[in-house]
Amino acid sequence: MKKASLYILGFAVVLSMVFMTSAVMAAEGKIGFVNMREIIMTSDAGKKTYETLKKSFDKDRAVLKDKETELTKLKDEIDKQRSVMRPDVLKEKESVLQKKVRDAQLMARDFEEEITKKEQEFINNVLPDVFKIIRAIGEKEKYTMIIDPIAMQIPYFAKENDITKRVIDEFNKANRRK
Numbered sequence: 023m024k025k026a027s028l029y030i031l032g033f034a035v036v037l038s039m040v041f042m043t044s045a046v047m048a049a050e051g052k053i054g055f056v057n058m059r060e061i062i063m064t065s066d067a068g069k070k071t072y073e074t075l076k077k078s079f080d081k082d083r084a085v086l087k088d089k090e091t092e093l094t095k096l097k098d099e100i101d102k103q104r105s106v107m108r109p110d111v112l113k114e115k116e117s118v119l120q121k122k123v124r125d126a127q128l129m130a131r132d133f134e135e136e137i138t139k140k141e142q143e144f145i146n147n148v149l150p151d152v153f154k155i156i157r158a159i160g161e162k163e164k165y166t167m168i169i170d171p172i173a174m175q176i177p178y179f180a181k182e183n184d185i186t187k188r189v190i191d192e193f194n195k196a197n198r199r200k
Contacts, residue, residue, distance in 0.1 A: 051166025082133035089126040
């Protein structure tokens, strides 16, 4: 009799755990994942923008390469003539070289800031549209939340809940209509 009571009690405990687990899982809802960086980089608008930024970057890099060549020539010229130059002339040429090096460094920093600024402007322009699409998918498919596993540094997430490709497709369709 005691053995039967223990079995019934054990079965009741297991059954209640199953119901509690189901209730907890139902309360947790559905969580989706979306890689915002991938959307921004691989959408049609993103590819076009980054192609434009790359062209600008390559042009700036060519300008900097020319400056580097000029600075190398000037430095070599100073080094070759160092032993025969008067100290005041040497000091003047070294001063000019240092100024040109500083100017080149400032130019490189300005180029980098400009690229970063343009990239940030693009991101700020597309995020509202991307968020609308994510919200629409979330509401339609009853997601409790949709998060970016890269931004939150989530080491694992179920790939079947990743809606990144769908968001990219919807974003591309919306941009084609504009």
